[in-house]
Amino acid sequence: FLTHLPLAPKDPILGVTEAFQADSNPYKVNLGVGVYTDEQGKLPLLRSVALAEDQINTLKTARGYLPIEGLGRYVRQVQTLVFGENSPVLQEGRLVTVQSLGGTGGLKLGADFLRWFHPAAEVWISDPSWENHRALFEAAGFVVKSYPYYDPETHGVDFDKLIRTLEGAPRGTIVVLHACCHNPSGVDLNEAQWQAIRAVVVERGLIPFLDLAYQGFSQGTEKDAVSVRYFSELPIPVLVANSFSKSFSLYGERVGALTLICASREEAQRVQSQLKRVIRTNYSNPPTHGASIVATVLEDSNLHQLWEDELGAMRNRIRFMRQALVSCLKEAIPDQDFGFVAEQQGMFSFSGLNLAQVRRLRQDFSIYAVDSGRICIAALNEQNLERVVEALTQVIRE
Numbered sequence: 001f002l003t004h005l006p007l008a009p010k011d012p013i014l015g016v017t018e019a020f021q022a023d024s025n026p027y028k029v030n031l032g033v034g035v036y037t038d039e040q041g042k043l044p045l046l047r048s049v050a051l052a053e054d055q056i057n058t059l060k061t062a063r064g065y066l067p068i069e070g071l072g073r074y075v076r077q078v079q080t081l082v083f084g085e086n087s088p089v090l091q092e093g094r095l096v097t098v099q100s101l102g103g104t105g106g107l108k109l110g111a112d113f114l115r116w117f118h119p120a121a122e123v124w125i126s127d128p129s130w131e132n133h134r135a136l137f138e139a140a141g142f143v144v145k146s147y148p149y150y151d152p153e154t155h156g157v158d159f160d161k162l163i164r165t166l167e168g169a170p171r172g173t174i175v176v177l178h179a180c181c182h183n184p185s186g187v188d189l190n191e192a193q194w195q196a197i198r199a200v201v202v203e204r205g206l207i208p209f210l211d212l213a214y215q216g217f218s219q220g221t222e223k224d225a226v227s228v229r230y231f232s233e234l235p236i237p238v239l240v241a242n243s244f245s246k247s248f249s250l251y252g253e254r255v256g257a258l259t260l261i262c263a264s265r266e267e268a269q270r271v272q273s274q275l276k277r278v279i280r281t282n283y284s285n286p287p288t289h290g291a292s293i294v295a296t297v298l299e300d301s302n303l304h305q306l307w308e309d310e311l312g313a314m315r316n317r318i319r320f321m322r323q324a325l326v327s328c329l330k331e332a333i334p335d336q337d338f339g340f341v342a343e344q345q346g347m348f349s350f351s352g353l354n355l356a357q358v359r360r361l362r363q364d365f366s367i368y369a370v371d372s373g374r375i376c377i378a379a380l381n382e383q384n385l386e387r388v389v390e391a392l393t394q395v396i397r398e
């Protein structure tokens with residue numbers, strides 16, 4: 001049966017990393033995948049993480065199976081960080097959180113759960129969205145459609161169109177929303193816009209599924225969870241997938257979670273029992289190490305503060321590189337305004353580069369971006385900035 005198996009296309013994001021790794025140019029730059037590297041271009045091991053690992057190592061713990069839903073200490077810390085210490089839904093026992101294999105794993109658990117118990121719904125994602133959203137929900141068996149989001153003319157959100165489209169969504173539609181740091185555009189919704197979406201969600205009986213992969217990369221961990229907190233006030237089912245890949249620089253540990261907000265403690269128990277079936281039939285139970293690191297950091301007030309500081313430093317460096325990129329481009333291409341890049345939030349910028357320009361960047365300059373024109377600002381540093389600006393200038397000018 002493999003004789004006629006077609007070759008699958010490369011992944012739109014991780015495939016860029018594969019091409020980058022195969023490139024022998026010593027001056028190559030990977031602006032593709034959403035990974036933060038420091039001013040030396042190195043993937044950081046956070047100090048808070050290293051200290052937590054030291055603590056864990058001295059304990060020399062044996063590695064039994066975790067419960068199907070994950071490490072209890074970790075689950076509690078996720079709930080506090082995402083929903084807030086005084087969250088009513090937390091105190092009322094209405095949250096079901098399960099540890100997942102990164103944010104992607106949380107999305108997939110949610111998608112499978114929804115497919116089992118809400119199979120007729122459509123899934124609506126933003127236009128544009130993270131490339132894997134469509135693929136992931138389609139792989140779970142859903143029909144995936146999109147709602148308008150980014151307006152290339154204004155470099156902002158086309159909010160009127162967005163709201164009008166959501167108002168026309170069939171009841172029960174699953175709406176995937178980027179809680180903060182919209183991927184790929186870097187353009188976020190403001191509070192009034194979140195409130196308006198919330199009203200439509202309730203009125204139309206939609207099911208919000210929030211993707212919180214970048215908590216802490218826009219304004220800080222508390223402010224970046226505001227959208228999640230708005231939705232948690234509603235008497236409807238809400239799903240939230242969150243990730244520590246970026247915020248803890250723990251990409252390879254695959255640490256994330258899926259949370260469902262339920263109507264009651266009793267409903268939460270039923271939901272958890274079914275989610276455990278989804279997990280058990282998929283990978284049985286999650287791995288220990290990454291979750292122990294995150295739990296150890298978040299439980300200890302000193303390590304927690306150190307982590308917040310380190311996250312703040314990453315956030316500030318990205319902001320600084322945005323400003324630096326804008327001012328260099330202003331000098332190189334004075335007739336075009338790139339000021340919008342400085343306004344965007346999170347790791348990414350939707351640069352406006354077209355496919356031909358992205359290809360040329362890759363072929364002629366060994367600078368790798370996603371085909372959509374998305375570039376990862378978190379991969380810029382003072383050493384590679386000049387090269388990137390020179391290359392951008394050439395491809396844009398042509």
Ligand code: LMR
Pocket residue numbers: 013014032033034035104130132183213
């Ligand atoms: C990205 O968008 O680059 C990241 O979320 C990494 C990934 O898994 O695609």
